[in-house]
Amino acid sequence: MSATVTDGVLAGGSDIVGTRMLRREDPALLSGEARFVDDLVVPGALHMAVVRSPYAHARVASVDLSAALAMPGVLAAFSGADLSGEWASPMPCAWPVTSDMQSPAHYPLATSEVCYVGDAVAVVVAASSSEAQDAAGAVAVSYEELPAAVDLEDAAGDRVLAHTGSPSNRAYTWELIPDADAVERAFATAAVTISERYVQQRLIPAAMETRGVCVVPQPFGGEFTVYSSTQIPHILRTMLGMTVGVPEGRIRVVAPSVGGGFGSKLDVYAEELLCLALARRLRRPVRWKEERTEAALATIQGRGQVQEIDLAADEHGRLLAVRVRLLADMGAYLQLVTPGVPLLGAFLYHGVYDVPAYSFTCTGVFTNKTPTDAYRGAGRPEATYAIERAIETLARRIGSDPAEVRRRNFIGRDRFPYASVAGLVFDSGNYDAALDAALELAGYDELRAEQARRRAEGDPKLLGIGLSSYVEMCGLAPSRVLASLNYVAGGWEAATVRMLPTGKVQVVTGASPHGQGHVTSWSMIIADKLGVAPDDVDVLHSDTAVSPMGLDTYGSRSLSVGGTAIALAADRVVEKAKLLAAYRLEVAPEDLDLAGGEFSVRGSPSRSIALGTLAFEAFTAHDLPEGMEPNLEASATFDPTNFTFPFGTHVAVVEVDTETGRVDLTRYFAVDDCGNQINPLIVEGQVHGGIAQGVGQALWEAAEYDEAGNPLTTTFADYLVPAATELPSFTLAHTVTPSPSNPLGVKGIGEAGTIASTPAVVNAVIDAMAHLGVTEIEMPATPERVWRSLRAAAHRTTEGAR
Amino acid sequence: MIPASFEYRRAGSVDEALGWLAEDPDGTKLLAGGHSLLPLMKLRLATPAVLVDIGRVPDLSYVTDAGDHVAIGALTRHRDVEVSDVARAEVPLLSHVAGQVGDPQVRHRGTIGGSLAHGDPASDLPAAVLALGATLVVQGPGGTRDVAADDFFRGFLETAVGPDEMLVEIKVPKARGGWAFQKFNRRAQDWAIVGVAAVVDANGSGGRVALVNMGSTTVRARGTEEALASGADAADAAARAADGLEPPSDLHASAEYRRHLATVLVRRAIEEATAGRA
């Protein structure tokens, strides 16, 4: 896209952009006025309940619905076989990463084989949700249990097949090895090599609102309104059309208020297809609300990798090569972008460091567990974790301060745009500045002194200091790059800006906010562009009837792609208004300046006309210049030519109680650079939540399974999400390095906190105990694990002394 | 998360509740604060046919000074025990422990009677009443009877309260000497992985130490108590904290780790209690 923003929002004259405006979304959310799917009152709606497999792997011998059908309130019940005629195609996977990728057909209801605990086998439809659930309990399914592939590494060896009849558990192997010989040479000659193995445990996204769907048929027109708690109304509409065989144009998808997603609602789920198919079949509205325990089974999970990373370095710790081998747990089926998640990190395993040789291999493996897919950061937290853990191991190996080893390897600020060994072009950056700022903010030298003091005094509470310098690629994504990665869609975003006759502004966006604050940010951009108050801007979104074109919200893309589209559309409105103003004021358009919502003639500012007046005149169309169409309205679609590359350095400080193994995160410092900031308050909010979520992986969260594949963490008493009581107050600061990838100069901030914080915290935990010989700890770093590591290290020391 | 269907009755008095219990003791459950029972029902781990709500039975919520002991009504909420002046002055361990239960929502709904009658070894208040040597007053069709805390906790989710009985009052002897409560959990709102309620005699001749989550029921650390009685110091007494106990292994901790934690936490509790905390 070649258009440039003429009145760059941030280039002078911005009154609103850059201020800490309170979020316009919040009053409705805080007062309970916001309406989520389950709040919608739909007369006559039937409630669906799903019968799920209690086995990780089993053959379905028979499904007997008779008892369920006899239960009070039940209208219908169906097995997988009953509904097999409803599907035009299997559930979609939009990212066939390799041409030989294996993807077992996945239908909303299993017919002959269930492949994870939670796999759906039947549905019951009743007048109320409690009747539907009671009846679901009465469906008699007879299973013949099969051996289950549970452990990722074991599954990779094909000892047990996750799908009977498939040749192997391998979904694909994807490589990025620009120069194999260079990597070989580097490892053969390096002064220092290290090899590490890390486990990325599975995580449950745990959005505050679980999923929910309500499909309302319009009996006469054959149309369907699909209300879904989704991040992707546009993609969902297309996919529903393709899989349920309803012409896409007859499907309207509405995402009402959505209580968080974190990637888990960037998917197309069985229940969405089922409600649509049942509404079509029964000619009644059909709704389903996910229970919390159900969400632990039936909503995608994040992470799930075993990572092997090797570093080659010279004696000063300067990196010569990075080599990575991943096993990625796909779970039982490939969901919308499951296979692509590791690829989003594939280019970033060298992190913020200038590395000449690089090798990345990933094998996606099926297991009999809940499918995985994108979860906040998707691939990039995993990559950042691996390199940021490994760089600290390298620092310990050569006896250097971890901050110093980082500095020695940083891509220098004079190297941007930087063509990386993995084939990306990092848009802009100043990694030294972020590190310096973070160390200063944290009082790094004093922290090290305090750490030394505690060690010297034999304090049972040790201090650990962990760093993490990160870069991520976001703003998904340039359509051409997505094509090169075999993703089946593009990465543009669409917008329309419309001035109403009263001078109010309507903005239509293809982004689909679910907590990010787009309404606030978009209206701030428009307020500066058009000289109106933010409250005079209405942002329409998340309804395909109102916003027909869009690619939705994920991958920290909405501002850099969708926000840019908004700015471009606003510029087009201004351009047109300027022509009309020139006509009214009888001057050349070049002689007009726009300020505060008014065009005035340069040199004689008393000759002016307000944009609002022009909007009314364009609406009445009584007197327009020759050839000008009525109304002030313009659309724009922005397709970036590059990703954006936010970066920063985080510092975590922990206390480790050596007697109990307890880890307390006592202080946390973050310096992030997301380019220009539209609203620093929203930036901080995103960083806060992101850090909390990343710390969750480091210290508390894990989706656990037993050896038979039974999930063990299906309630919030077992799956531990940190609360405010577990977290210190974060100290934040920012550097600002605008992105050249888009005219707003913005990068993303939605995922940065999660990407940076996990390694910072784990590095801190290890840093606290490294002098005792602890060099590895599995996540989450539970008290018991820490205690065991300390005990094992002490044991090694005594053995060694013997 | 939707319970199986049940019949709901709201009792206006203890007698009415007992009358309904007598009709079908095994199919009927008393409902107090609901914070243990309702989660079980939502997960369909409990499916009572009849729920008798005693939440509005009058005169069962109080904390009063009864001379040598403090009397607490079974329906007293954790929060009311936490902030009661009488409890704070006379049985400070109990009010402190009440303030460590769950989170504020839980403390404003859950009742001491419900917590004790539930008989969950992971709960905090049972350890406090055990360490304090409280007496529990149980009422049934034949009147009331007193049960010593030592005889009250019988097994996992099993207490001395019979299916046709109800816990009505807790008598807690006024505490002298030092006390401490150590709760080790992963997040502030969680149940204890291991907890310790300790009361040490003012003259230093011994004490009572009760443990949370160190067995199938709330238990006393007999080994530690014996050691204390024979004059052992905190560390030596604490080393025997898990003697004879069989703590559970679960997602949050192995039995081995629980044994270790018990020794650390008991030592800390004894040190804190003997340091003369008011």
Ligand SMILES: Cc1cc2nc3c(=O)[nH]c(=O)nc-3n(C[C@H](O)[C@H](O)[C@H](O)COP(=O)(O)OP(=O)(O)OC[C@H]3O[C@@H](n4cnc5c(N)ncnc54)[C@H](O)[C@@H]3O)c2cc1C
């Ligand atoms: C999120 C959460 C966190 C929690 N954290 C903790 C914690 O950290 N520590 C802790 O100790 N507890 C914790 N709890 C449990 C809480 O303390 C409960 O309130 C308490 O255990 C039960 O009290 P209740 O009044 O809610 O009882 P209910 O749930 O109403 O009843 C529990 C059981 O006792 C029976 N019962 C109730 N009252 C009587 C009576 N008077 N006589 C006979 N039987 C009776 C009921 O029939 C039922 O079987 C937590 C609960 C929740 C939901």
